[in-house]
Structures are given as structure tokens and as C-alpha cells.
Amino acid sequence: MQENYSIRTRLFLSFWVLLLVALLLPPWYYSRILTREIKDEVQGRAVQQFKLIHWMLNREGDFRSVEDLQRWVVEVGKQVGIRVTYVAEGGKVIADSSVPFDEIPGLDNHADRPEIAEAGEEQVAVVVRFSRTTQGEFIYVAERAPRKGAVPAGVLRLAAPFSNVGEPLDRLRNSFLFFFVLVFAATAVANLLLARRLNRPVRDMMDTIRGIGAGDYKRRLLSAPGQDFYPLARCINEMAESTDSHVQMVTEQKQQLEAVFDAMQEGVMVLDSRGKIQSINRSFSDRISNDPQIIGRRPLEVIVSLDLQKFCDRVTASPEDNGETRLYNLQIVLGQERTYDVNIVRVPDRQKEIGAVVVFHDISELKRLEKVRQDFVANVSHELRTPLTSIKGYTETLLSEKPPNPDMMSSFLQVILKNTNHMVKMVEDLLQLARLEAPAQPAGSTPVNAASALLTAWKACMHHAEGKGLQLGNTLPEGGIWVSADFDHLVQVFRNLLENAIRYSPAGGVLDVSCEIQGDKVTFKVRDEGPGIARQHQQRIFERFYRVEKHRSDHWGSTGLGLAICRHIVRNHGGRIWVQSPNSGETRGTTFLFTLPRAADGREELKTLTDSAITL
Numbered sequence: 001m002q003e004n005y006s007i008r009t010r011l012f013l014s015f016w017v018l019l020l021v022a023l024l025l026p027p028w029y030y031s032r033i034l035t036r037e038i039k040d041e042v043q044g045r046a047v048q049q050f051k052l053i054h055w056m057l058n059r060e061g062d063f064r065s066v067e068d069l070q071r072w073v074v075e076v077g078k079q080v081g082i083r084v085t086y087v088a089e090g091g092k093v094i095a096d097s098s099v100p101f102d103e104i105p106g107l108d109n110h111a112d113r114p115e116i117a118e119a120g121e122e123q124v125a126v127v128v129r130f131s132r133t134t135q136g137e138f139i140y141v142a143e144r145a146p147r148k149g150a151v152p153a154g155v156l157r158l159a160a161p162f163s164n165v166g167e168p169l170d171r172l173r174n175s176f177l178f179f180f181v182l183v184f185a186a187t188a189v190a191n192l193l194l195a196r197r198l199n200r201p202v203r204d205m206m207d208t209i210r211g212i213g214a215g216d217y218k219r220r221l222l223s224a225p226g227q228d229f230y231p232l233a234r235c236i237n238e239m240a241e242s243t244d245s246h247v248q249m250v251t252e253q254k255q256q257l258e259a260v261f262d263a264m265q266e267g268v269m270v271l272d273s274r275g276k277i278q279s280i281n282r283s284f285s286d287r288i289s290n291d292p293q294i295i296g297r298r299p300l301e302v303i304v305s306l307d308l309q310k311f312c313d314r315v316t317a318s319p320e321d322n323g324e325t326r327l328y329n330l331q332i333v334l335g336q337e338r339t340y341d342v343n344i345v346r347v348p349d350r351q352k353e354i355g356a357v358v359v360f361h362d363i364s365e366l367k368r369l370e371k372v373r374q375d376f377v378a379n380v381s382h383e384l385r386t387p388l389t390s391i392k393g394y395t396e397t398l399l400s401e402k403p404p405n406p407d408m409m410s411s412f413l414q415v416i417l418k419n420t421n422h423m424v425k426m427v428e429d430l431l432q433l434a435r436l437e438a439p440a441q442p443a444g445s446t447p448v449n450a451a452s453a454l455l456t457a458w459k460a461c462m463h464h465a466e467g468k469g470l471q472l473g474n475t476l477p478e479g480g481i482w483v484s485a486d487f488d489h490l491v492q493v494f495r496n497l498l499e500n501a502i503r504y505s506p507a508g509g510v511l512d513v514s515c516e517i518q519g520d521k522v523t524f525k526v527r528d529e530g531p532g533i534a535r536q537h538q539q540r541i542f543e544r545f546y547r548v549e550k551h552r553s554d555h556w557g558s559t560g561l562g563l564a565i566c567r568h569i570v571r572n573h574g575g576r577i578w579v580q581s582p583n584s585g586e587t588r589g590t591t592f593l594f595t596l597p598r599a600a601d602g603r604e605e606l607k608t609l610t611d612s613a614i615t616l
Contacts, residue, residue, distance in 0.1 A: 083096070083160075089154055092109060119157075128140070137161075138160060212240050264283055289302050445573060447482050451480040484573070
């Protein structure tokens with residue numbers, strides 16, 4: 001088929017070449033001959049007219065002035081119908097039949113005109129060129145003329161329009177061109193119809209193959225036995241079926257790999273053999289870098305880590321060792337104190353398309369938990385060491401006294417009891433934290449009145465507030481606000497936050513408790529006028545035993561676990577707790593905020609609240 005198609009193509013090309021030669025050669029030859037003859041005839045006629053005018057100039061007597069020459073030139077030009085110019089020596093025009101006499105001095109110098117330069121005493125110069133003065137193409141004929149009275153010797157020039165010659169030639173060329181286009185179009189239409197009839201089967205095959213190559217693997221050729229190119233059409237259909245089967249298998253495998261690749265929790269970055277980023281997975285894009293222009297860049301341009309770039313360069317530049325792979329491991333710290341354990345491995349690839357695979361495992365939470373564990377061990381050791389040291393010291397003192405003084409023994413035993421109670425409370429708080437953190441038992445939630453829980457908590461810590469002259473500013477709704485929570489747990493949250501506010505508020509201040517309803521959530525605010533909490537401490541104050549103050553003073557039995565207990569209680573009830581310091585619009589003070597789910601009114605608690613009659 002390819003041989004027949006090539007022969008047919010060569011035959012068509014040969015036909016077109018012969019047709020072009022047959023159509024173009026005679027008109028071209030005839031046009032050249034006719035053009036040359038017409039130009040020769042026109043130039044001969046112009047020379048004859050010029051010789052007649054030159055003879056008339058020689059027969060004319062002497063001119064008394066240049067104006068007489070101008071009148072004579074104008075009259076001759078009018079009679080003959082051509083332009084006559086007289087140019088003096090040096091190229092200055094002194095007479096012209098087409099220019100008024102008063103405008104002649106403004107004409108350009110004609111010394112550089114070809115016909116003026118070629119004109120001689122007995123030599124006639126003939127030049128065809130474009131005139132800048134009259135903006136047209138002319139035949140110029142010139143010859144030198146002797147002095148005639150007041151007229152100096154110069155050159156007499158005749159200018160005949162050449163456009164009269166070009167117009168018939170243009171019409172002749174246009175006729176030839178129209179005839180050529182007409183014949184060419186008719187031949188092209190006939191050739192197109194013939195080629196379409198001959199090439200239809202081949203074109204169908206080519207379109208089908210192109211469609212298969214573009215990804216349309218379901219495309220087939222419709223051909224029946226006995227038709228032209230039937231064996232070839234059958235082979236193409238079999239090839240398409242085989243290709244479709246293989247592509248489906250490869251596509252399914254690719255989709256499975258991409259699904260696994262994107263479902264990985266670890267960020268993965270694939271480098272090519274040049275050390276440029278070739279692809280990334282979704283975890284890398286979401287957690288490490290969401291730059292849309294990451295593909296094709298070096299790792300250092302995306303992740304600011306010289307160690308990572310150094311190891312990537314080392315892996316991609318290392319030679320292959322019998323297909324063996326070597327694992328490189330390092331840890332890097334990125335923005336917002338995120339720590340990643342990075343594994344880099346070179347991929348043996350003969351085609352040099354993949355150089356290495358870099359896997360980022362986020363260990364920030366492990367680092368944070370390790371730090372919390374270390375701080376917890378240090379803090380609980382410190383919290384236990386102080387009362388134990390006191391108990392040990394007072395006990396040793398009592399044992400060393402023989403017999404002990406009753407008054408001193410009573411005082412020492414009171415101190416021992418106080419420190420023992422403090423440790424017992426600390427252990428109880430730790431046990432409560434362990435119960436709150438246990439995921440097995442969800443928090444029991446019922447509709448409770450938050451105002452009643454606040455009243456109960458305030459009664460528990462009122463004696464501490466009275467010692468500092470503090471008052472409670474309660475702006476909760478008069479009918480109470482109902483939330484879904486455990487009553488005892490809510491009381492403990494209010495009590496811990498109130499005790500914390502009493503501890504740091506100046507004497508004679510006011511502790512404000514308010515709420516804000518937002519849809520199905522209620523946000524409670526406990527506000528004090530204390531010194532506030534620095535921003536660097538606000539993210540850690542809900543950790544166990546974490547204290548902002550360095551001296552860790554013991555405020556009437558505080559264990560340092562109150563805020564941690566509040567956080568776990570609020571979380572177990574589906575809310576969240578956070579701190580705002582300083583207070584809005586101020587330079588000091590602290591506000592603790594926590595949310596709880598809103599519940600329907602529980603009228604059974606309303607009577608208790610009314611009977612309590614809080615007076616603030």
C-alpha cells in the first residue's frame with residue numbers, strides 16, 4: 001500500500017509540474033517579447049520627439065531672457081504633450097514646461113540625475129526612472145544644448161510618461177493570471193475528487209491509527225472481507241484490542257499505586273536523576289509545602305534545610321553499587337517547630353528517570369510528648385520532694401527529742417499533716433486526670449444549670465476570696481443557662497478557674513463570670529484583674545504541674561493540676577478551653593474561656609437557684 005501510495009503521489013506531482021510549465025512558460029515568454037518591443041517602440045518615439053524639439057531649439061534665435069526660454073518651453077510642451085526641461089550647467093533648472101516660472105528656483109538641483117550626467121554634445125541619453133517631482137514613472141531623453149543669447153549652455157531634457165506603456169502590459173498580465181488561476185482551480189478540483197476517491201480507505205486507516213495513538217483505544221475500522229485493504233484493517237483492529245487491554249492493566253496498576261501513594265500519612269518526595277523534584281504525594285503538599293510550583297525545583301528551594309539538600313545531592317550523585325540501595329536518615333526542624341524524621345533512599349533505575357525517594361515522617365507529636373513526659377517527671381518529683389522533705393525533717397526532729405516537747409510535737413504534727421494532705425490531694429488529682437483521660441467511659445451529660453454550678457463552686461472558695469476582699473461579678477442570665485454536662489464536673493471547672501483567679505487577682509478586685517450563646521454552644525468567661533500571662537506560656541498552662549511563676553509557691557494547697565483537669569473535663573463534654581491575656585482593651589488581666597453544648601431548660605433546678613438567692 002505504501003508503494004502504491006508513493007507512485008500515485010509521484011504521478012500527481014509530475015502532472016502538476018507539467019501543467020505549471022505548460023500554463024506559465026508561453027505567457028511568460030510572450031510577455032517578455034511584447035514588453036521589450038513596446039518599450040523599444042516607446043523609447044524610439046520619445047527619441048524622435050526629442051530630436052524634433054532639439055532641432056527647433058537650434059533653429060530658434062537667441063533668447064533675450066530666461067523668461068523667453070520658459071515661454072518657449074511651455075508652448076512646445078503644450079503642443080507636443082510632453083514635459084520639456086532646460087537644465088543649465090551645474091544642474092540648476094532654469095525652465096520647465098510643467099512648473100510655473102516663479103516656482104522654478106525652488107526645484108532640486110538636477111546634476112545627479114542619470115540622464116543629465118549621461119547627456120553629451122552629440123550623445124542622446126535615454127533613461128526610464130521614477131520622478132520625485134511629478135511622482136510618476138517617465139522616459140527621460142536628454143542632450144546638451146549650446147548657449148542661446150541670454151540662456152547659458154546646458155542640457156535639454158524631455159520626459160514622456162511611461163505609465164501609458166505599463167497599463168496595457170498590466171492588463172495583459174492580469175488576463176494571463178486569470179486564465180492560469182481558472183485552469184489551475186479546475187484541475188485542482190478534479191485532482192481533489194480523484195484523490196478523495198482513491199485515498200478514502202487509506203485516510204480511514206490513518207484516522208483510526210491516530211485516534212488509537214491519542215488514547216481512543218475503543219476505535220475500530222469497519223471493513224468486510226473482499227474490500228480494499230481488508231487484511232490490513234483486521235491487523236489494525238487486533239492491534240487496537242491488544243493495546244486497549246495492556247493500557248487498562250497499566251492504568252489500574254498506576255491508580256492503585258497512586259492511591260497508596262496519596263493515602264500515606266508520611267510526606268513523600270520523588271527526585272529525578274538530576275536531584276530535581278519529580279512528584280510529591282498529598283500528605284507532603286498538605287503538611288510540608290503547598291507551593292504549586294514545586295515540581296522541577298531543588299529540595300532546598302522548597303524546604304530550607306541545608307542538611308536535607310546535602311544528603312539528597314549525596315544520594316543522587318552516588319554511583320550504583322550492583323543495584324544495592326543505601327538508606328540515609330536525618331532529622332530536620334521546619335517552621336512552627338515541626339520535627340520530621342527523613343529517610344532518603346536511592347532508586348536503581350537504568351533509564352535514569354528516578355534518582356531517589358525522600359520520606360518525611362512527622363515526629364513533632366512524639367517530640368512534644370517526650371518533652372511533656374520529661375517535664376511531668378521533673379515537676380511531679382519537685383512537687384513531691386518539697387512536702388516529703390518537710391515531713392522527713394519534722395519527723396527526724398521529733399524522733400531526736402527525748403522526750404519531745406508537747407507543744408512542739410503538736411506544731412510539728414500539724415505541719416506533717418498539712419504536707420500529707422497536700423500529697424493526698426495531689427495523688428487524688430492525678431487519679432482523677434487518669435480517669436478523665438480514659439476513653440472507655442464517656443462523660444455522663446445531662447441538662448444542668450450552669451448558674452447553680454457556679455454558685456456551688458463560689459461557696460467552696462468564698463473564704464479564700466473574702467481573705468483578699470474579692471467579690472464575684474455574676475452576669476449569667478437570671479433564669480440560669482442550661483448546658484449538657486455533668487454537674488459535679490462543671491462545678492470543679494468553675495472552682496478551679498475561680499481559685500486560679502483568686503490566687504492572682506489583686507486585693508479588693510472583682511471576678512467577672514459571663515456567658516455568650518452562639519447557636520448550640522455556650523461560651524463561658526472567667527475574667528480577673530491579675531498581672532496576666534505572657535504569650536509564650538499560654539500554650540502550656542494546661543499541662544500538668546506547669547507554672548508560670550518560677551518560685552512555685554504553694555498557694556493554700558495548689559497542686560498545679562487544676563487547669564489540666566479543666567481541659568480534660570471540657571474536652572470530654574465536647575467543648576474546648578483557652579485563655580486570653582491581657583484582657584480585651586487592657587494591658588493586664590486574664591480571661592479563661594470554655595464552651596459547652598447548650599441544653600433545653602431544666603425547670604427542676606430553677607427552684608434551687610431561687611432559694612439560694614445569691615447576693616453579690
